Amino acid sequence: MTKLPKEQFLKLIELGPLVSIDLIVSYDDKYLLGHRKNKPAMGFWFVPGGRILKNESLEDAFCRLTKAELNTAFRVDDGSFKGVFQHFYDDSAISDSISTHYVVLAYVLKMDNRDFSLTNDQHDSWQWLTQEEIVNSYKVHSYTKAYFI
DSSP states (O other), X not given: XXXXXXXXXXXXXXXXXXXXXXXXXXXXXXXXXXXXXXXSSTTSXXXXXXXXXXXOXXXXXXXXXXXXXXXXXXXXXXXXXXXEEEEEESSOSSOSSSOEEEEEEEEXXXXXXXXXXXXXSSEEEEEEEOHHHHHHOTTBOHHHHTTTO
């Protein structure tokens, strides 16, 4: 798998869509959301997830992202596929003036417990919310709400 240098990544964002995985993590009728500290969607509550890298299989990306986001590696077979979604942002992780387009593969991942360590560079805090709380909160991003409507 290849992580692009910043200049090439910026060009990729400018010219085409990014493919990512979003994780709809559930436990006891609640769902895990992280408070985003980076653009895009900075300042909103959002499901965990991330981009698939060049030459990275879906299976490898799922394992890498669950390890990075949830501190536990899961196989793609541990989740159930929810569908394909599109996210359009006016800004990007690198530039306020370049928009971002994501094609998102969303997966539901049911947890046996919620006692796991959560630390990563995308979120500054975490919370578990019910579907109703997610849908009714103005602090939850509309793209996350779409998974629950």
